[in-house]
Amino acid sequence: MLKIAVLVSGGGTNLQAIIDAVEQRTITNTKIEVVISNNKNAYALERAKKHNIDSKCISPKDFETREEFHDALLKTLEDHQIDLIVLAGYLVVISEKMIQRYEDKIIxxxxxxxxxxxxxxxxxxxxxxxxxxxxxxxxxxxxHFVDEGTDTGPIxxxxxxxxxxxxxxxxxxxxxxxxxxxxxxxxxxxxxxxxxxxxxxxxxxxxx
Missing domain, CATH: 3.40.50.170 (Formyl transferase, N-terminal domain)
Structure with missing residues (x-):
């Protein structure tokens, strides 16, 4: 079973498409383990709650340094034993540390x-x-997969x-x-x- 984390910043229409596909079994062998947003007002978090999916807000604003924020995000993903990270309208730059830790596991x-x-x-x-x-x-x-560049990973x-x-x-x-x-x-x-x-x-x- 593939455990996925969906990272969002806004309304979460792509998240909804994933939830629907999992429920309708057009996505198989997959569980949405957690939805994470950098924005506590993101409607995407409501979508997750409606479907009893664990949801969290991890915002750079709540940390003194960017590094602390990236570490908290990474720890949450590791705590949930995530296999694949899905960026679905996520407007925060992913750290190099996370890209290296999840090579070919972020889309x-x-x-x-x-x-x-x-x-x-x-x-x-x-x-x-x-x-x-x-x-x-x-x-x-x-x-596409995410690498160190912007929109440059394998399609x-x-x-x-x-x-x-x-x-x-x-x-x-x-x-x-x-x-x-x-x-x-x-x-x-x-x-x-x-x-x-x-x-x-x-x-x-x-x-x-």
Whole structure:
């Protein structure tokens, strides 16, 4: 059984997609062990409580140094014996110590087809604003492993989404979530839970 921790900062729509997929058994062999937010007002924490999932707020604001915060986060993950960390709209930079401790065991969902519109400064609506400004015809989402860079880890799954005439960043964001993010994030977790993912030379191989 794969024990996962989902790290969130806001509403938790991707968390909800994971909860639903676990309950509907489209994600198999997986238990959401804990939901952690850096924001005590994140609605994602309410979603966890509604489904009787352990939830915690661990905020950098509650610690004197960044290092103490990172240590507390790491200790919580270790106490829960977490196998996979899922960043689902988590807006805090992960420490190098955690990345090394959980090598190829941290995944992130990014709302573009990496390597387009990714890296420092590209998050949330900013991604969709930049995509529309550039006039792209296809947007999408990417699930990737997390390494020391920003959005540079091995790509697990990607899904394209059509850009439509009259799209605003908000409309495009919603379509990318519904047609890509909420589909490929649960798929990636299920593949990992069933040992169908292999990382070779920084590239992901999906085993059929």
């Amino acid at each position: 992130n969902i990014h709302p573009s087809l990496i390597p387009a519109f990714c890296g420092t400064g590209y998050y949330g609506l900013k991604v969709h604003e930049a995509a529309l400004e550039r006039g792209v015809k296809v947007a999408g989402a990417t699930v 697990i799954l990607q899904k394209p989404v059509q850009v439509e005439e009259g799209d605003t960043p908000k409309i495009l964001q919603q379509r990318v979530m519904e047609q890509a993010e909420w589909i490929i994030l649960p798929q990636a977790i299920d593949l990992i839970a069933n040992k169908k993912i292999q990382v070779v030379n920084k590239k992901v191989k999906i085993l059929i």
